[in-house]
Amino acid sequence: MRHTEQWLENIPLPVVVTNHDGVIRRYNFRFAQLFAKKADGINIQELFDQWTSYEHNIISAQLEGKPYALNCNECEDDGQASLFYVVNDGAYIQKVQQKIHELSQVNQELDAIIEDSFDVIYITDGEGNTLKVNSAIETCTGFSKENFIEKNVRTLVKDGYLKDSVTLKVLEQKQTVTILTVNNAGKERLSTGKPIFNEEGEIVRVVTNARNFSELDEVYQELRKALELNNYYKKELEKLKSKNRRDPDAIIKSADMLEIFDLGERISEVDATVLVLGETGVGKDVLAKHIHRSGRRYENGKFVKINCGAIPHDLLESELFGYEAGAFTGAKRTGKQGMFELANNGTLFLDEVGDLPLTLQVKLLRVLQEKSIQRVGGTKMIDVDVRLIAATNRNLKQMVKEGEFREDLFYRLNVIPIHIPPLRERKEDILPLVYHFLHTLNTKYLMKKEFDRGLKEFFYNYNWPGNVRELSNLVERLILMATEDVVTVKHLPAEYGQQEYSEQEYGQPIHDQKEYDLKGEYEKEMTLKEAKEIAERKVLIAAVQRYGSTYEIAHKLRTSQTTIVRKLKQYKLHANQ
Incomplete structure (x- = not known):
């Protein structure tokens, strides 16, 4: 090379x-x-x-x-x-530009709010360098606010612009500080400086609010508004940070899934129970992790998952609620914490909750009502603070009618129901998932496998009864079983038969020869290129009349939409895009 x-x-x-x-x-x-x-x-x-x-x-x-x-x-x-x-x-760039525009608007609003305040609002960085100050400083000090911008408060005190600085005291004490000072006009002023810390506990901002002591009541009201505004911006920043915490396995491109994950972010800060519905393998656990990662519980507690259908019923109670020493034969001498205790201050994800036996449904309902659990063999109640997310591929409403699931528990779980559509209904996600699995597995197995176009078309058009889990499994099988670096449709396992795929997904071959009878066209002498163009144009005319859109034409003629668009332009034909 x-x-x-x-x-x-x-x-x-x-x-x-x-x-x-x-x-x-x-x-x-x-x-x-x-x-x-x-x-x-x-x-x-x-x-x-x-x-x-x-x-x-x-x-x-x-x-x-x-x-x-x-x-x-x-x-x-x-x-x-x-x-x-x-x-x-382009979509990513548009989102970034939109986010920059939104943040710019927020910054303009913040500047306007600061400037319109009657109080002095003074903002520095963690080193004491002035970042923002409003015009109220001019009334208090007699100096124009331009004398303060980008100046360090230590220098301002030294040069006489400030008699005292609450900012310096905040930086020294690393806590909120309130002081009473006298300005150049002899008026008393109450100044409160509040530190803002980053995740490492370092001060990154100091926000100072100052007002004449005679107006203390108004100071309190204005300061409260400033703190509320500060909390609002903090929450907005947390929302932006949560997007960076998104699970790397959450590959979503379809509009439906983007809306679902946006909903997950909106409900992440509330503790209402979520019930995630959907077929096996659609990614219910991925959404549950996303909700946990997007909220405050990500910082305070763990994400704990338990599959209610994978654990024998006689062991499930002790797994959920834990047990005391000697509760049963084989129990540890020290006892054991259950999943609820492990998830304290965090999120507990109950997968396949429809498989929960009726006896445990009663105990789960009690936990949701009382916010406390009792270990197996125990006598005392243990308070737990847990966000519960449940998931199932079963019809809980039908189970309620048949007496297999408690109605009161169903309504406790169904506060925020979220249905994840199957993979076949969100085809925009299929190929991005394929590329993600391919890259991940190539890295894992130190390979350089590729999928040819025909195999990608199979992935896109297959029905995927097992959804994302089946797709991931098949990609791994193909990578490991195929001996060539370029994997094609011929490498598909027998259960994904090629003949069945071509007939079901692409329809029957065209047998109406009258529609494509080109005999008359070829009786005159012509070059092979001219003959090819005649045949190509007739096929495209018939396809436009039959199918309409360039996407469907490309699908039926087994080529790319780009090629169809270019050929239609070449032959001056028109179809819907």
């Missing part, structure tokens, strides 16, 4: 080099993964469904409905003037 190509492979984003006319000269592997065929010698614009240029060398493009942003710069490649494109996820 040449040095230039090796350099391209070292870039962690899809990149491509073209000449000034846009014809592709070289690209890296990540760029190749976006397309189903080689891109050498093709104009880069032909690879995308849409291509719109903007200022600052930014291009907005779409590929099969997904947005991309391309950053274009001039470069020299093998002595020739060339263009260098870096391809970014």
